[in-house]
Amino acid sequence: MTNSLRPYGHRRAPLPPAQSPADGVPSPRAPQSTQNKQNGKQRDAFFDNAKYLAIVLVAMGHAWEPLKGDSRILEAVYQVVYAFHMPAFIIISGFFSRSFDMRPDRLKRLITGVAVPYVVFETAYPLFKRLIADDPHQDISLLDPWYLTWFLCALFIWRLTTPVWKLVRHPLPIALGLAMVASAAPEIGDDLDLQRVLQFLPFFVLGLSMKPEHFHRVRTRSVRIASVPVFAVALAVSWWAVPRMNTAWFYHRDAAQELGAPWWTGPVMVLALFGCSLVLTACFFAWVPRRAMWFTALGAGTLYGYLLHGFLVKAGDYRGWFEHPVLHHPAGEVAVTLLAAVAVTLLCTKPVQRVFRFAMEPKMEWAFKRDAAELARERQTAERREREKVSV
Template sequence: MRNHWYDNIKGVLVLFVVFGHLLTDVRGAYDDLLPNWIYLFLYTFHMPLFIMLSGYFFRENRYLRVIQLFVVYVIWQVILGSWFAFTEGIPLLSIDNPGLNVLKPYWALWYLMAIIIWYVITPYVTQLKGYVLYALLFALLFGFQAESTGFFALRKVVMFYPFFLIGNWMSARNTLNFFELPKRAEQRNRYRIGGAAVFTTITLGLLASMSFQKEDAFYHVGNLFKFRFAYETAVPEAMWSGPFAFLIVYTVSLLMAISFALIIPGRELPVFTRAGKYSLYVYLVHVFLVVGWKAFVPAAFMPTSWLQLLVLFGVAFVIVLLIISPPAVRLLRPLVEIDVRRVQDDRATKA
């Protein structure tokens, strides 16, 4: 039986993913800071929590899952990269078509590439004592690396990996099981109140600290939480302070992610529970729709930023509803839930 709490968390997060991608070009389209603040707020926790949940449900010896994810990745890399090339007028058979370069994940597909790599290496990494700390130390050191080719989404693979391992560590200790036990309703409520208090406090603290910064600080701090650049670009004024800045980022993201998860209800929420169940569908297909939206809709088509944000959130919600609708799921299932069990059957036959 599926756990509604985990599905609800993933459902809310995947909605934030769609909203965040719709919001990207809007940040510079208005003079006020509201779009920048919302964008920064989302990226402090939504991908770290998504990745922690992936680590929480990771199980070793799942080579079929790795094969399946790789096949899904290649298919959607070709489809989505070619769709981008089409919208930009790039010939589909051109070397400039990102869909033909499977070693360089197109846009949001970095996450799928990262999951594949993490699934392969994690059984070996977890053999180390204190593996989370080793991964964190390696990530902080990797920040000095100026690699920017995008091959294998290496920067994000390395820098986000500690969150995956934290989720795996929590799973090994059954840390997030309190929503599964109805007799502990009172304790669950205490967790919710505590989570709401921590989440609100950090959010207000972040908002207060950013209000004293220059306008372009939102852009730079947002990139810190997205792990986009090396230290020399992310903190050019003092590169050697990079590890300390990123350590703060890891701490804030971890606290925001866990406290946000505690706020989400554990009962079934029809839209979000279903969205969580089919979160991979939304993650893959929404890119197609967002690229189309950006190609044909101006970045600032509303007179005020707050109205634009409301409209974009509604658009994101509609996109999620369309993708998780039963007809869409049936149509997309052959491209998302690819059956690779024949690989196992062939191996058994040869044995």
């Protein structure tokens, strides 16, 4: 219907402007942070720096895993890193999910940016093992997240439940309660890696509940100074605990009974590790640069680095690269650490993003209906242009 069929002077009220999807919500502007534009959106250098540094620690941790059994010091460092690197990443994910609702464009972004990569890599990893490890019996199952894909599965579930956490009055205590119950319930099983989904849930809900000023409070000189002895104590305690504690507690993927502990230790460990993780995460955030650095732009490609570096680590595992005697000495461990950092850095770069965007960020316009509001905006724009031509 054109405007000529309406009474003179009658105009439809303009529709609200289109908003960016949940993943692209502009980050809070810190007083001392540098803002840079990517894809037309304001980005806060602090959050991009934090995501990049966290993903580098993730890659290092995966590279240490085959080597840590020979070194108590490396095992201690491994435990400290695992106490905060994924919690930090999940808190940031929760923070940037605050505006998520069931709006069609945001659901579309959730499907194309999380669900589709999950299906692609949940299929690719087992096929990769069949090829590299010559294991024709490796099954493909979308219900049993394999290696790194658990995070995509968890993020999909967490984000879908975001409106619920924004509705309830005390979201964090409820999330902690669910995590504690899960840690004592081995009956949950392995489907969709629900143990991890529930045990890491409090960090996502905490991110949803945070405000920009909460990040500002830990980015002070006093917190940076205090973080040095805190990390030193954490390393000392971790070194002491290496022969006394099962490292699998830091993975949050098993109930207490599955780790050979009585059921009541599950809820206790959930609370204890949650507290430790928050302290170490705050110390980590305190040392994240607030200004633009050479690696800041790589923060936008951390999902690429996260999912792709798994192929390198698994190839080394399947081919026996980590069994070389040289790598089981301090110099070899340092070399593996640096190699992991360089590799994941390269995998976060723009050329890699362009190559793998078809799997990570497919547009898939063919799969979705056009949003009625978007169609109305296009119609309104066309009508306005037609009126401008007539007036001329």
